[in-house]
Amino acid sequence: MQQVACDSNSISPHETALRAAHLLRKTRDTHPARVPYRAAGTLRYFERSLRHHSQHPASAPMQSLDDVGASIKAHIPEILQDLQASCERKPWSDLPTEDRLNNLAKVTSSLVDAALTDGVDRGVRLEQVYAAAEHGEHRLKMGFGENVLFTEFTLLRQALSRFLKANAPFPLAQQASVRFDAEASLATVAAFRGYHRPLIEVRGEWPQTLDLLADSWPT
Incomplete structure (x- = not known):
């Protein structure tokens, strides 16, 4: 070379x-x-x-988790472009461009609010769960297998981790990464609930299942 x-x-x-x-x-x-x-x-x-x-x-140095959250929200398009670079293969490559990311910007924003806020209130938690469930529903409609949800949330966590390593001081980056891991786990569960919404509706448990998930998740 x-x-x-x-x-x-x-x-x-x-x-x-x-x-x-x-x-x-x-x-x-x-x-x-x-x-x-x-x-x-x-x-x-x-x-x-x-x-x-x-x-x-470069913007002002990040000094708190609030600063980290604000920076991530300001750069969600770049973070999702990073994620999308890892998705240029099937099954994503078969989708129209607008469907590849679907509502992951909303999912990411709600993830930031839940992960980087101390004492998360119920409204924030519900927004996180419903956004992730919406993404799961979309992937079912697109004909994806459910395992793709694991892959997508793993790639999102990795993209967030790369952003943190490149932009945040190490202690804050490490603290935020741990919190994101926990909240991404909740989002993944919620996405699976959304993916299986038709079955849950048959049992008469929709949308209560999402409310129960949000209320029962540790804060």
Whole structure:
């Protein structure tokens, strides 16, 4: 693979990195065996991140979980683009673009509210559960197998973790990651309830099952 020279007097480190990413992309297109399977998504995220940081100066340092939550909400589109880069394969690739993410922006926002708020109130918890259930219902309508929900919430957690590692101080990033893991588990359960809504409705337990789930989950 070609080497990318960096002349500090002529181009910036950002531009050098973008050129390196371009060469990797070119290698992937012409000699795919030389580039690992997941490199395509990694490259796209790499390029987007570099462009974002070069165009948008760093904001004030995060000093609290409230700051972390505000930053995540401000960057949900980028976080979901990172997630989507890992979904450029079946079954997602068979969907129209607007259906690939469905309501994951809403799911992510509700996840932030539940995970990074001390003493979560019932309204926040219900919003989280209903948003995740809506996503599960959508995946059933799209003809997905239920296991795809595990994959999607795992990828969302990973995308959030990458964002935290890149942008938050280590103690805050670690604390937020632990909280996200717990709340993503609840969201996954709620998504499965949504996926199986037809069966739950037959038993006359919809939407009470979501209310009970929200009320019984530890805070």
